[in-house]
Amino acid sequence: MSHFDIVVVGAGMVGASLTCGLVDAGFKVALVEAGQLDCTRDWPKNDVDPRVSALSLASQNLLTHLGAWPLIESMQRLQPYQAMQVWDGCGTGELEFTAAEQHLPYLGHILENRTITSALHQCLAHKNYTLFEQTKIVDMSPQDITPRRLSLAGGEQITADVVVGADGANSKIRQLAGLPTREWDYPHHALVTRVKVTQDHANTAWQRFTENGILAFLPLSSPDTDLQAHYCSIVWSQPQAAAQAMQALPEDEFCQALSAAFEGKLGPVLATDPRHVIALRQRHAKRYVQPGLVLVGDAAHTIHPLAGQGVNLGLLDVAALVLTLEQARHDG
Ligand SMILES: Cc1cc2nc3c(=O)[nH]c(=O)nc-3n(C[C@H](O)[C@H](O)[C@H](O)COP(=O)(O)OP(=O)(O)OC[C@H]3O[C@@H](n4cnc5c(N)ncnc54)[C@H](O)[C@@H]3O)c2cc1C
Known part of the structure; x- marks a missing residue:
């Protein structure tokens, strides 16, 4: 049975970013993804992913640090936005934010989600980690048994000091850990x-x-x-x-x-x-952690898209978790 410092479950924008960050920090990492990693670089110009995200400058900084941002730029499909206009339909109020008033070149970018995951999957293709794709986690040992043991759909078992649930809104890891949600x-x-x-x-x-x-x-x-x-x-x-x-x-x-x-x-x-x-459904885990287990991204918090903050929050989870795990390793 293979043992890892950390097993990340889910290779979406959040899980793939986290895996990049943890491998770069020198951890022995496995990534388990139900689907397939996709490194497509060239989609027909008129074929656009209906799922897009407004990414903040903080998210751009993290993706730059992970090496994914230059790959995203090379796809030439991103659009900076320099202002936001928000108003109410009754004509009683409006708000405007501009990059100029913040002395910034732009407030953020609008990107197709698949350009972000593809860039991260391309980064992962050059890293030293273990990938289990097209398989799912079907079972996990309880918190009082360490290290955690995970059972994959094909019958394989792996163990980890830390399991990270980055498996989205309907997180199987959250469910197996018995972490309740308010939703x-x-x-x-x-x-x-x-x-x-x-x-x-x-x-x-x-x-x-x-x-x-x-x-x-x-x-x-x-x-x-x-x-x-x-x-x-x-x-x-x-x-x-x-x-x-x-x-x-x-x-x-x-x-x-x-x-x-x-x-x-x-x-x-x-x-x-x-x-x-x-x-659209709000899901907020009442706790994000358990001994040997953490939830990140939509597995921890799924929110209304009106503020365009879902994945931006998830990427901040990534930055915080990498730092915390590095500190824990340093402290022994
Ligand atoms: C209409 C809409 C617009 C949005 N706009 C914005 C925006 O402008 N800005 C913004 O910041 N956010 C936005 N969001 C939110 C954003 O899309 C999500 O926060 C983000 O996709 C969550 O990423 P994730 O990696 O946490 O989860 P996911 O993208 O759901 O990825 C989870 C991954 O885990 C895998 N997986 C699932 N179960 C298992 C399992 N059992 N075993 C192994 N793998 C598994 C899945 O295959 C998937 O690859 C929007 C959301 C919606 C609905």
Whole structure:
């Protein structure tokens, strides 16, 4: 049975970042991923991941430190944003944040999630660690047995001084550890897609709050096949029935409804990619740690996307955990 200092479960943006950081810090690490690591660098320019993230400068700094940011830049699919415009649909208030007032070149970047995971998986391809992919954790020994023993779906068993659950919102590790959560459904489902708009998005992230929901337009880079066109990624959080009705509308009717909901800020919406609807549920583990076990990222805290902070929080977990484990090793 193989033994590791640390077993990370989940190779999403958070688990893959953590694995990079821990291997760089000299730990003997195994990574277990239910799917397959994906090192794709070139997607067709017009093929865009409907899942995007607004990444903060702190997240960019961490990804730079891990060696992933130059790979992300080389894909030429990231879009800086220099301002945020937030207003309420009743016309009673608005907020604006700009990079200029912070003396910064930009506030952050909008990126397709797959560019982040692919860059991290490319970094991992050059590192000395053990990967178990296309397999799942099916069982784990209780906290009073050390080291922790993990059973993989194929029957293999491995042990670890520390197990990290980076396995997302429905974390199996959290469940096997018996760590309780406080959770509830938000009264929203998020409709996400890319849309083509008439006017330049002005490198601005836009967000409109209404009684029925929240509509965000996040600026995207234009594919080089269509340099004059303007694209945004939208996240439209609204009650389930409304989100599903919007998903089912014919494209021209959807574009009209979306233009109206966005008060025509960027002119008429001209076209849309396939629309996806995601149920939104708050999940917060009451404790993130147990002897020999830690939860990070969405496994520890899954929040509403309105503030665009989910993965940014997860990446801060990564930075804090690497430092803590290095300190613990130093202290013996
Ligand atoms: C509509 C929407 C918009 C968002 N926008 C933003 C944004 O702008 N900015 C931002 O910061 N955040 C945003 N978020 C949140 C962000 O997407 C999440 O916080 C982030 O994806 C969580 O990453 P993770 O690595 O923790 O989990 P995941 O991405 O869920 O990765 C978990 C990994 O674990 C693997 N796994 C699962 N179970 C097992 C198992 N039993 N064994 C082995 N492997 C397993 C999975 O295959 C997966 O690879 C948004 C979320 C939504 C829904």
